[in-house]
Amino acid sequence: MRDFDGSHPALTYEYGSCAAKAKESGPVFMLEEVGKRNSKHKARVLIHGCVYNITCFLEEHPGGEEVLLEQVGRDATESLDDVDHSTDTREMLKHYYIGDIHPGDRKNKDENRKCERVHECNMWNSGSLHL
Numbered sequence: 006m007r008d009f010d011g012s013h014p015a016l017t018y019e020y021g022s023c024a025a026k027a028k029e030s031g032p033v034f035m036l037e038e039v040g041k042r043n044s045k046h047k048a049r050v051l052i053h054g055c056v057y058n059i060t061c062f063l064e065e066h067p068g069g070e071e072v073l074l075e076q077v078g079r080d081a082t083e084s085l086d087d088v089d090h091s092t093d094t095r096e097m098l099k100h101y102y103i104g105d106i107h108p109g110d111r112k113n114k115d116e117n118r119k120c121e122r123v124h125e126c127n128m129w130n131s132g133s134l135h136l
């Protein structure tokens with residue numbers, strides 16, 4: 006019989022005490038790694054030196070799924086910046102943040118840019134969720 010007290014360890018971390026425990030930045034990816042094994046079911050992109058998993062957003066994108074799929078596994082910075090996206094887009098990206106790109110794979114203009122993330126457990130009091 007499984008000893009299960011109803012609290013999954015991962016969920017405890019994510020939604021319980023993550024504010025105290027969560028690291029400020031995520032894992033570091035090599036560009037090559039971001040480019041591997043992407044699909045509609047696992048869609049990662051690099052934007053300004055930050056790595057995002059946008060799988061859940063593909064179908065929601067107001068500009069269509071296709072344009073995002075073309076960027077999957079790549080540096081989508083220019084394509085994103087070429088379109089007149091609102092500041093909401095930047096806010097939204099924080100929710101999909103999964104890590105940083107290795108400093109050796111960063112473009113110069115991304116050097117001092119800090120990747121921002123939203124701690125889901127903190128959404129209610131961080132002001133990042135506008136009700």
Ligand code: HEM
Pocket residue numbers: 050059066067068069072073076081084085088089090091092093094097098
């Ligand atoms: C992961 C990256 C992206 C996110 C989070 C994102 C998010 C959004 C959001 C929230 C909008 C609604 C309008 C706004 O608030 O600006 C939008 C619109 C749009 N996006 Fe993106 N976008 C991304 C990447 C791209 C890329 C790479 C392209 C094109 C190559 C693109 C093309 C468009 C277009 C054409 C619209 C306008 C749709 C319309 O008003 O009919 N987006 N996007």
